[in-house]
Amino acid sequence: PPRSTQGVSSAASDVYKRQVKLVPDLPPNVRDVPKGTIPVVNIHNLGGTILGSSRGGFNDEKIANGIIKHEINHIYAIGGDGTHRGLLQLSKYFKSKKIEITLIGIPKTIDNDMPLLDKTFGFDTAVEVAMWAIQCADVEANSAEYGVGLVKVMGRQAGHIAMHASLANRDVNICLLPEFPFDIYGPKGLMEYIMKRLKERQHCVIVAAEGAADGMRDVKLSQEVRKDPSGNIIPEDIGLFLKKELPLYAKKNHQMDVTFKYIDPSYMLRAAAPNSSDKYLCAMLAEYAVHAAMAGYTNCTVGIMRAYSALIPFDQITQESANLVKYDDRNWQRLLQSTGQPPFLNDESYKPLSLIHI
Numbered sequence: 001p002p003r004s005t006q007g008v009s010s011a012a013s014d015v016y017k018r019q020v021k022l023v024p025d026l027p028p029n030v031r032d033v034p035k036g037t038i039p040v041v042n043i044h045n046l047g048g049t050i051l052g053s054s055r056g057g058f059n060d061e062k063i064a065n066g067i068i069k070h071e072i073n074h075i076y077a078i079g080g081d082g083t084h085r086g087l088l089q090l091s092k093y094f095k096s097k098k099i100e101i102t103l104i105g106i107p108k109t110i111d112n113d114m115p116l117l118d119k120t121f122g123f124d125t126a127v128e129v130a131m132w133a134i135q136c137a138d139v140e141a142n143s144a145e146y147g148v149g150l151v152k153v154m155g156r157q158a159g160h161i162a163m164h165a166s167l168a169n170r171d172v173n174i175c176l177l178p179e180f181p182f183d184i185y186g187p188k189g190l191m192e193y194i195m196k197r198l199k200e201r202q203h204c205v206i207v208a209a210e211g212a213a214d215g216m217r218d219v220k221l222s223q224e225v226r227k228d229p230s231g232n233i234i235p236e237d238i239g240l241f242l243k244k245e246l247p248l249y250a251k252k253n254h255q256m257d258v259t260f261k262y263i264d265p266s267y268m269l270r271a272a273a274p275n276s277s278d279k280y281l282c283a284m285l286a287e288y289a290v291h292a293a294m295a296g297y298t299n300c301t302v303g304i305m306r307a308y309s310a311l312i313p314f315d316q317i318t319q320e321s322a323n324l325v326k327y328d329d330r331n332w333q334r335l336l337q338s339t340g341q342p343p344f345l346n347d348e349s350y351k352p353l354s355l356i357h358i
Contacts, residue, residue: 044283047273049078058086060093067101074102074293080109080120081322082232084301088314091299104289105301105314110270113158115320116312117303121282123161126154126269130165133265134207138171141203144259148194148204148246151263152239154270155209156232158324161269162209167335173197173204174341176238178211179325182344184219184245190344191249198256206242210266213238217345239264284309 025041038050067075077087087105094101107114110122130153137149153161159177166172174194176182183189197204213221213236221236228234243262250256274282281304288302288309300311325332 044279045273047271053079058089060086060089063090064093064097064099068099072101074104076104076106076289076293078106078108080107080111080114081318083108084314085318087299087301088318091314102293102298103314104293104298105317106285106289107301107303110161111155111158112160113322113324114303114317115323116305116317117323118307119281119304121278121285122270122274123164124277124281125272125275126161127164127168128275129265129269129272130161130207131168133263133268134165134169134172134205137261137263138169138205140261140263141205145202146198146250146256147202147259147261148198148206149261149263150206150208150239150242152208152210152212152237152266154266156211156235157322159209159212160323160325162207162212163325163331163335166207167331167338170338171205172207172335173339174206175335175339176206176208176212176215177325178209178214178235180327180343181215181217183217183346186218186346188342188344188346189218191246191253193342193344194246195250195254195256198250198258199254208238208242211235213241 021037022040023037025039040050043050075087075090077083084105084107087103091103094103107117107120108122109120110126112120112123114120130151133151133153137151139149141147141149153165155161155178157178159175159179162175162177166175174190176190185191194204194206216238219241221238221241226234239262243260247258247260250258285302285304292300292302292311297311300313301317303310303312305312
C-alpha cells in the first residue's frame, strides 16, 4: 500500500484550496510534525475529525478541477445525505466530461437518519454520551422538590438518539421527538401532564430531540425560518422555551415552585471519542470501501443493510426518504411503555390561545 495519502481539509468546499498529507506515523527521529502533515497512527482513538467539516460551499466544477489538478483518482467521501447528494452531482459531472474517477461514499451521521441503512458509525457513541447526561438530569430532578431535568440531544429531523438513549437509561419520564406532533397547553397537553406528575412523584425527567419544537402544534417560537449554509432548517430551542415557560406556568396555574435544570450536551455527543462498537463499524466500512473501489466499483456508498454489507448506488440512496422514527416502530412502542407518556394531543374542541410565542 502507499506510504502516504492525500486528504481533503474542511470538506468539499476546500478540495480546491488546500490539502493535508496523511502518513501512517512519523519516523522515530522526527519530533515536530511537518506543516500540512497528519500522522494517522492513533486517530481511531480521537473524537471529531482530523480533516475538518463544513456546510455549504459545494461547486462541482471547482471541486472537479481540484481533483484533476492534484491527479487524484480515488475519492472516499465521509458524510450524510448532503455529502451523498454532492457525490451524485460530482459523478454526473465526471460522466459528462468522460473522466474516470472512482467515487465511494462512507455514510456518517450520528443522527442515524440515512435511508436504507441499519446504522451509521457515531450513533452508538452519541447514545452512550446522551445516556450519561440523562443520568445527571435525573439526579438533579430528584434533588429538589418539584424538580425537572431536561436533556436536549442532537436530532433535527430524526429522534433516534433521544429514543435510544431514553430506552438505555430508563429514568426518562417524557421523550419528545420531531416526528410526532404534540400540544404544549390544554387539558391533555404537555404542561398539564408535567404538573400532574410533579404532584404525584415530585420530579420529572424529559429528553427532547433537537428538532422537537417543530412538533409543537399550538406554539411557534418564531415567525422566521432560519437555515444553515446547506439549506437545512435550524430548529428553535425547545429547551430554552420550556426552561422559561414551565416554571411560570406552574406558578401561575398551580402555585408550584418548580426547579428546572436544562442540560444541553449536543456537541459533546459529536466530539466524544468513539466507543468500541463505532470503532468496529468504522473500520469495517473503511476496509469495505477500499475493497469495493479496488474491485472496480464506483458511484456508490458502503453500508449495513439488514445486517449485511451492501453497496448502494448514489442515485438510489439520495432518492429515498430519511430514516425517521415511525409510530409503529417497536423501539418507540417500548419507550412509550417505559415512560407511560400519553400523546399530548388535545381533542378537536381545544382552541389554542396563540400560535406565536416569542
